[in-house]
Amino acid sequence: MALLTIILGILVIALVAACLYLTQHRGVVESFGIPYIKPFLIFGSPPFAFHKINYQDWMIGQCKKLGRTWGRYDGINPTIVSIDPEFIKQVTVKQFDSFTDTFDFHTPDDSTTLDISQGDTWRALRKMLSPTFTTGKMKSMLEPMEAIAERTVDYIEEKVKNNSTIDVKPILQGFTLDTIAKCAFGLETKAYKGEDDQFAKTAYDVFNQFRADTWTNVLFFNIVSHFPVISRFFNLWPESAMKIREMTTQIMNERDKNNVEVGDFIDRLREHKANVEPPVTPPMIDAQGIVFLTAGFETTATTLGHMCYLLAKNPDAQEALYEEIMRVCDSSAKIDHETIKDMHLLEGAFNETLRIRPPVTEHDRLCTKDCVVEGIKIPKGTRIQLPNLPAHIDEEFFPDPFAFKPERFLKENAHQITPFTWRPFGSGNRVCIAQRFATTEVLIFMAKLLSRFRILDSPSTKLNYFRGDLFLLSHSEMNIKFELRA
Numbered sequence: 001m002a003l004l005t006i007i008l009g010i011l012v013i014a015l016v017a018a019c020l021y022l023t024q025h026r027g028v029v030e031s032f033g034i035p036y037i038k039p040f041l042i043f044g045s046p047p048f049a050f051h052k053i054n055y056q057d058w059m060i061g062q063c064k065k066l067g068r069t070w071g072r073y074d075g076i077n078p079t080i081v082s083i084d085p086e087f088i089k090q091v092t093v094k095q096f097d098s099f100t101d102t103f104d105f106h107t108p109d110d111s112t113t114l115d116i117s118q119g120d121t122w123r124a125l126r127k128m129l130s131p132t133f134t135t136g137k138m139k140s141m142l143e144p145m146e147a148i149a150e151r152t153v154d155y156i157e158e159k160v161k162n163n164s165t166i167d168v169k170p171i172l173q174g175f176t177l178d179t180i181a182k183c184a185f186g187l188e189t190k191a192y193k194g195e196d197d198q199f200a201k202t203a204y205d206v207f208n209q210f211r212a213d214t215w216t217n218v219l220f221f222n223i224v225s226h227f228p229v230i231s232r233f234f235n236l237w238p239e240s241a242m243k244i245r246e247m248t249t250q251i252m253n254e255r256d257k258n259n260v261e262v263g264d265f266i267d268r269l270r271e272h273k274a275n276v277e278p279p280v281t282p283p284m285i286d287a288q289g290i291v292f293l294t295a296g297f298e299t300t301a302t303t304l305g306h307m308c309y310l311l312a313k314n315p316d317a318q319e320a321l322y323e324e325i326m327r328v329c330d331s332s333a334k335i336d337h338e339t340i341k342d343m344h345l346l347e348g349a350f351n352e353t354l355r356i357r358p359p360v361t362e363h364d365r366l367c368t369k370d371c372v373v374e375g376i377k378i379p380k381g382t383r384i385q386l387p388n389l390p391a392h393i394d395e396e397f398f399p400d401p402f403a404f405k406p407e408r409f410l411k412e413n414a415h416q417i418t419p420f421t422w423r424p425f426g427s428g429n430r431v432c433i434a435q436r437f438a439t440t441e442v443l444i445f446m447a448k449l450l451s452r453f454r455i456l457d458s459p460s461t462k463l464n465y466f467r468g469d470l471f472l473l474s475h476s477e478m479n480i481k482f483e484l485r486a
């Protein structure tokens with residue numbers, strides 16, 4: 001009897017403690033004075049079953065219903081969601097000192113990648129890595145990039161001889177993987193034709209970990225958002241990411257031993273490792289390989305797939321791009337990083353693709369210091385979620401939002417675009433560090449592809465997104481019909 005009483009007592013206390021823990025921030029979202037999604041009992045605001053809904057559609061629906069700035073409890077975390085350009089400008093630029101972090105992850109040094117690093121560590125890492133992407137340093141990466149694009153388009157031509165309709169997704173993934181492997185790690189891979197499976201598989205694995213597509217994954221996501229303290233006992237990056245870090249270390253050591261200088265990203269890291277200064281540590285430097293591979297691979301491949309898709313559906317726009325490519329390269333000019341600079345419509349088409357189908361669908365900030373933004377008193381610890389898709393298809397920001405119009409972005413029209421409404425690379429001080437690299441990669445590949453083929457719509461040209469993707473718009477296959485140009 002006494003034992004039963006003790007057990008019951010402990011259970012009651014645990015339950016009360018859990019309730020108190022789960023409701024500790026109640027009242028914060030209510031105090032913002034903005035529309036918000038009410039929390040459910042002692043839990044956060046719905047939805048919870050991410051695998052049953054399309055998260056992006058849900059986000060678009062909420063922005064339509066609640067307005068440009070609204071609140072919710074993401075698990076226990078008070079959260080503000082906004083697509084209001086003025087709010088975003090304040091958070092990502094003007095009051096950046098109160099929003100230096102993206103998430104509240106506490107990572108060991110060997111997993112502290114640029115994207116999730118915090119405060120002064122982020123400042124030091126960003127300062128260290130930025131020069132890698134200046135025009136001068138990028139130069140040595142461009143020639144290999146052109147060669148890899150060329151051979152990939154050759155491969156497509158070979159495939160098309162068998163069957164004019166092919167699933168380009170694995171080829172595009174292969175292309176971006178080969179490019180990163182070469183430009184960042186100095187590795188010669190042939191993922192474009194399905195070789196180097198192990199390397200490719202490791203890279204794919206990192207992504208699959210972040211998908212809430214089964215109820216067990218969803219349960220895990222929900223538990224972490226309700227008990228964020230648990231995340232301290234887990235490594236955020238999965239095992240596959242750790243393999244990439246080990247690979248980075250290995251390549252660096254080998255080059256040190258043999259005194260090899262290639263001029264790629266790994267060499268930049270080696271330079272820094274030779275004279276690290278706190279708060280950056282040597283294990284942190286090794287960890288940066290993870291973010292270069294993961295950030296530069298699936299996002300770019302998906303964007304290439306989206307661009308093929310949108311051009312198949314918009315033949316007139318495609319023809320205009322073809323004419324531009326031919327005009328710029330009329331006599332003997334090659335398609336390379338120099339000539340693509342004059343292909344403004346092509347860049348407009350890239351920007352427009354990223355508007356309609358941004359591969360990364362939101363960027364996040366964490367309030368690190370109490371502040372007031374647009375009249376809202378925001379306490380430290382508040383999560384800020386900045387989805388881009390709802391802004392990209394807001395009629396007031398982009399009239400006729402579902403029409404594919406590359407010319408929106410041309411110099412003569414660009415003044416009509418409100419700053420901080422187009423954010424495929426994020427915005428402000430933590431904007432994507434490799435924006436220029438990714439843009440060049442896509443433009444070179446697409447110019448080469450379009451100069452050789454007409455991309456045609458076919459009954460199997462469809463977009464199928466993975467369920468449960470919380471911040472990626474990533475499609476499975478991409479069947480495209482190709483017609484060789486004369």
Ligand SMILES: *[C@@H]1O[C@H](CO)[C@@H](O)[C@H](O)[C@H]1NC(C)=O
Pocket residue numbers: 158159162
């Ligand atoms: C084309 O088809 C043939 C016969 O099915 C096959 O042997 C060959 O590997 C295919 N070529 C490509 C590039 O897929």
Ligand SMILES: *[C@@H]1O[C@H](CO)[C@@H](O)[C@H](O)[C@H]1NC(C)=O
Pocket residue numbers: 163164165166167460479
């Ligand atoms: C060509 O490939 C497409 C897409 O993979 C497939 O649906 C179609 O059946 C193939 N056609 C032939 C003739 O093999």
Ligand SMILES: *[C@@H]1O[C@H](CO)[C@@H](O)[C@H](O)[C@H]1NC(C)=O
Pocket residue numbers: 344345347348349351409410411
């Ligand atoms: C595309 O977007 C980039 C980044 O904002 C901008 O610098 C560029 O001018 C745009 N170019 C065109 C032609 O659309």
